Amino acid sequence: MxxxxxxxxxxxxxxxxxxxxxxxxxxxxxxxxxxxxxxxxxxxxxxxxxxxxxxxxxxxxxxxxxxxxxxxxxxxxxxxxxxxxxxxxxxxxxxFAGFRRVEPMYAMLREARAAGLRTCLLSNSWGNEYPRQDWEDFFDEVVISGEIGMRKPEPRIFEHALGKIGLAGQECVFIDDIEANITAARELGIVGVHHRDPELTIAELETLFGVSLR
Incomplete structure (x- = not known):
């Protein structure tokens, strides 16, 4: 499950x-x-x-x-x-100044947590500042590569994130826009979702989890 x-x-x-x-x-x-x-x-x-x-x-x-x-x-x-x-x-x-927050994806995370799912941000950093002001509303745990000395697609960073949220790989879905990272996660038994479009990703997650995330 x-x-x-x-x-x-x-x-x-x-x-x-x-x-x-x-x-x-x-x-x-x-x-x-x-x-x-x-x-x-x-x-x-x-x-x-x-x-x-x-x-x-x-x-x-x-x-x-x-x-x-x-x-x-x-x-x-x-x-x-x-x-x-x-x-x-x-x-x-x-x-990175051109990055814009994608609200439907944040709304998905809020709904996921309301449904009892554990959530963890897993990001490779480039020395950049993250907009963390309301992250407690969306993430149970946060794993930033530059803060822990590991990076995707290294298996150890996925294992670290799984440990933070207390779940096994087979119990988690990983969402990323880089195929190499998806491949690495799948090798650990994590379900990989290659993100290309918010609506498509949210629909795939709803199918995987069997709950509404909108």
Whole structure:
């Protein structure tokens, strides 16, 4: 019987990362093609199962390097349409400024808790600040990668989150927008839901749990 929800933040409880990044690229006047090349290599290595070892994203998400150090490293690799690097300080804050809260997903969590389900935020952080002002209304537990030295898709972070809410993998559903994270969760027996659209995700969760979440 399913009793818990593990859920990502960026791109699931917020609007999509690609939209936020597109806003930021325009505002920052970045060379968009160059940005995509740089980030494609970093992201593929971080989440694509590359055999080439670790990169700065792994360290950032585990909190092994500061957001400021990552900003300086990334800014040095990017270029604006004026042919100069963007300002490093505050780069990550500006990058994620386009995230918007997705209210139907938060309403789903409120209904899930009202139905007796345990809920846990499970998010990889990029040194960013989270809007935590009302999280006690939605989450029984919060697991942020940079605060505990683990990151998705490492199995240990899922095991840590399960321990926090006191449930087995087979009793939980995990919602994320990154396929590699879903795959890792499923290998631990957790039911994976690949988030693409709030309405589709909520409908799938209602089917899985057998309760209304709207």
């Amino acid at each position: 399913l009793k818990g929800v593990l859920i990502d933040w960026g791109g699931v409880l917020t609007t999509g990362l690609s939209d936020a990044i597109a806003e930021w690229v325009v505002a920052e006047r970045l060379d968009a093609d160059h940005y995509r090349t740089v980030m494609r290599d970093l992201i593929m290595q971080a989440y694509g199962g590359s055999a080439n070892g670790e990169n700065a994203i792994h360290a950032l998400e585990r909190g092994e390097i500061s957001g400021f150090d990552f900003e300086r490293s990334l800014a040095a690799r990017l270029v604006t349409t004026d042919g100069v690097p963007p300002v490093a300080e505050g780069l990550l804050t500006r990058m």
